[in-house]
Every structure is written in structure tokens, then in C-alpha cells.
Amino acid sequence: MKIRHGIALVLLLGLVAGAAAGDATPALPHVFYGGVTIAGSPAPAGTVITATIGGTECGSVQTTNAGRYSSPDESLGNRLIVMATSDQAGATITFYVNGVAAHETATFASGAVTALDLTAAAGESTPTPTSTPGSGGNGGGSVSGGGGGSSSQGPGSEFTYNPDAPAAPEVFTGRASLTTSTVGVVLEQVTIRTENEIGAVTIPEGTVARDRDGNPLGEVTCSEVAPAEVPPAPPGTTVAIALSCGPAGATFDPPAVLTYTLSAEEWAKIGEDATLSVMWYNPESGEWQEIAATVDPATRTITAEVEHFSIYALAWTIPETVAAGAEETRAPATEPGPAFPTWALALVVVLIAALAAFLLMRRK
Known part of the structure; x- marks a missing residue:
């Protein structure tokens, strides 16, 4: 029993030492789901979707429904799970649909869940890259030479119409x-x-x-x-x-x-x-x-x-x-002044008469 424990301990120490030497700490997987089309038509059930990073396969799934690989509902399962290591964070993920490179790529993010519709052209299958010693990662750039973008077009190119892209939602x-x-x-x-x-x-x-x-x-x-x-x-x-x-x-x-x-x-x-x-x-x-x-x-x-x-x-x-129909009220330019009281007018007449009488008496 002690010998078995000793062997297990040696193996465990060897695995830890190997991981430390290679700096290959596992990361949480990046999960994908969405639609998938081939030559503009829904891909049939049984289509195989493969994900690679730096030429190494890191995930694969086979569709069960036409035109989709899993769904937003996690309980339905069958999602594409991409496994990588912590040092591959930011690396570009290349997808293959039945062995044909898809037009879309993605950037690996530990623990992320991404909805991504994949489109691929019809034709002979392109061999899926396998692990090759010394191939290394791509440091997050596009494997197609697109200067780090997610498109598979050549360097310096702008958006190009893709006839294989899925139609807009009805x-x-x-x-x-x-x-x-x-x-x-x-x-x-x-x-x-x-x-x-x-x-x-x-x-x-x-x-x-x-x-x-x-x-x-x-x-x-x-x-x-x-x-x-x-x-x-x-x-x-x-x-x-x-x-x-x-x-x-x-x-x-x-x-x-x-x-x-x-x-x-x-x-x-x-x-x-x-x-x-x-x-x-x-x-x-x-x-x-x-x-x-x-x-x-x-x-x-x-x-x-x-x-x-x-x-x-x-x-x-x-x-x-500024309510509709409101008008500003203004006084007319020739608006008459306040009315002169009658009693005041009579008093003025009496005063004038008295003054006239006084002047006449003085002249006599």
C-alpha cells in the first residue's frame, strides 16, 4: 500500500513540475453557440464544427438540428466548448465546418459565452490543422493574415459582400x-x-x-x-x-x-x-x-x-x-388715459369763474 502511495505521489509531483515548466495552466473554456450555414443554406444535422488555436484542435461538436449548433438555452447542451490554457488568452480561434474553414474567427476569452453564426462555402473539405510541434500560437492575430481582425479577408481590405452570410431575420x-x-x-x-x-x-x-x-x-x-x-x-x-x-x-x-x-x-x-x-x-x-x-x-x-x-x-x-394658439396681449398705441371725474371738472369751472369775478372787481 505504501508503495502505491509513493508512486501516486511521484506521478503527482511530476505533473505539477511539468505544468510549471510549460506554463500551461488550464483556463476556463470559451463556449460558443449559434447558427451555421453552408453555401447560404442551413447546414444539415450531423455537421461537424471544429475549433482550432494555433493549428491545434481545441474543441469539436456535431449538430443535431439543421442550421444551428446548440442555442442560447444552456440546458439544451451540445454547445461548442473551446479548451485552452491561460497563456492562450487573446489567441485567435479558427472554425471549420465539415472541414471547410468558416469565414468567421473569434478571440479566446476564458469563461466567456459567445453567440456566433458560422458561414462556410461549399466545396472540397480543407484538411483541419492538427497539432504540430513548434507551430506556436498566433498571439491573438487573425490566422488569415487580416491584421488581427476577425475577417478572413486579406490585409488592408474593407468589407466585402459575402453571399454565404445568413439572411437577415424575417x-x-x-x-x-x-x-x-x-x-x-x-x-x-x-x-x-x-x-x-x-x-x-x-x-x-x-x-x-x-x-x-x-x-x-x-x-x-x-x-x-x-x-x-x-x-x-x-x-x-x-x-x-x-x-x-x-x-x-x-x-x-x-x-x-x-x-x-x-x-x-x-x-x-x-x-x-x-x-x-x-x-x-x-x-x-x-x-x-x-x-x-x-x-x-x-x-x-x-x-x-x-x-x-x-x-x-x-x-x-x-x-x-409656447402653447399653440397663445397670443401676446399688447395695449393699443392710442389707448386713452383714465376718465376725468365730473366733480373735478365742475370744481375747475367754479374756480375759473371765481377768478374772473375777482379780477373784474379789482378793475372797478
Whole structure:
């Protein structure tokens, strides 16, 4: 028994000494998930994604769903886990899709979780680099010679259109279904806009979306509220556009994004002196409550983050000093002075008569 303990101790000391000599302290893995396409089409289930650092394979995963390798929901598993050492922090990670180099790269960060969509061209597979003694790391630069950037283009090149890049998320009108995990994590971003395209709400990927009962949210709606159905606004406030986002009571963590986009004519109606704001109607209190919003006059858009669904209104207020229709009151230039009292006029006449009589008597 003592011999076994001695052998174990020797082996342990050898491992510690080897790690110290090589300065290869393990680091926390860098985890990746996202979409994956080949020649612009979703990669089929069974696609193998491999990650390498400095020519050495450091992680691999096989997809189970077409067009994706895992998801924002950690409980679903099957994420790409990239293992490295502490001295490789900042090194460039190169990805291969079925042996073909992807257009995207990433920088290794210990303990990070990154959403990264991978795209690769069709064609013959490029042999995946294997460990080669003396190959060394790349010190965080791009393995494609791009001067440290994440693009696989040549030095000094600007952005180039990539036909293999995934298409922009689809925008729905009126209503749309949400693809969520069993705990309500949104697996694909969804944007729903009104029929006139004035208002829209976006549910980003990775958002936890639940209905008022705490169940995963399956559908989202967005429509404009008719002016006659809008609850009365606070005094001095004018409601420009009211949106009904449903189902009412649905919650989002992190928040969903609400956007109003106005035409040039609609923007001109507001006026330069007006202050824009976004409010939501609280049916329990029967009151409007203002929320933080960002106004961009250049694009005529107003955006706000919403943690729950209700009726949301774009409104404006005008300072009382410049209220519409107010006119400055001025006195006429020929305004008559105050009226002269009758008794004072009579007294003057009497005094004049008395003075005249006095003068006549003196002359006699």
C-alpha cells in the first residue's frame, strides 16, 4: 500500500513540475453557440464544427438540428466548448465546418459565452490543422493574415459582400410565433410590426419570454389602437400613436425593443417645441406611466425597452409658454388715459369763474 502511495505521489509531483515548466495552466473554456450555414443554406444535422488555436484542435461538436449548433438555452447542451490554457488568452480561434474553414474567427476569452453564426462555402473539405510541434500560437492575430481582425479577408481590405452570410431575420406583420425552449428562452429573434409599419416590437434571441402565468410564450402580436379606443391621456399630453402589444401581461428578460418609425409628414406634425415620450397604460391604476425612450431625429425613430406587454403610446407635450394658439396681449398705441371725474371738472369751472369775478372787481 505504501508503495502505491509513493508512486501516486511521484506521478503527482511530476505533473505539477511539468505544468510549471510549460506554463500551461488550464483556463476556463470559451463556449460558443449559434447558427451555421453552408453555401447560404442551413447546414444539415450531423455537421461537424471544429475549433482550432494555433493549428491545434481545441474543441469539436456535431449538430443535431439543421442550421444551428446548440442555442442560447444552456440546458439544451451540445454547445461548442473551446479548451485552452491561460497563456492562450487573446489567441485567435479558427472554425471549420465539415472541414471547410468558416469565414468567421473569434478571440479566446476564458469563461466567456459567445453567440456566433458560422458561414462556410461549399466545396472540397480543407484538411483541419492538427497539432504540430513548434507551430506556436498566433498571439491573438487573425490566422488569415487580416491584421488581427476577425475577417478572413486579406490585409488592408474593407468589407466585402459575402453571399454565404445568413439572411437577415424575417419581419412579420401583425403576429408571429416564437420558437422557445422548455423554459421560455427565445431561440430565434422575431420582429412583428403593424400593418402600416409605424410600430414594431422585436424579441431578441436569448430573451426569456413568458406569458402572464409564467409559461413559455408561443406567440406575439402588435397592432395599432384606434384613436377612439385609446384611454384618455394626461392633461397637456397628446397621443400620436398607440400600439397594443400582446398577449397582455407577457414578460421579457432582458426587455423586448419597441420602435416607432414616423414619416416626414408625421414628424412635421409634432413641431420643434414638442417633447416626445413613450408611455404604457396600467389597467390596474387606470393611469399612463412614462418609460425611458431614445429619440433619433435623423431617422425619425423612437425606441424603448419594454419588460412586459400592454398598450404603449408615443406622445408629446408642448411647454405652456409656447402653447399653440397663445397670443401676446399688447395695449393699443392710442389707448386713452383714465376718465376725468365730473366733480373735478365742475370744481375747475367754479374756480375759473371765481377768478374772473375777482379780477373784474379789482378793475372797478
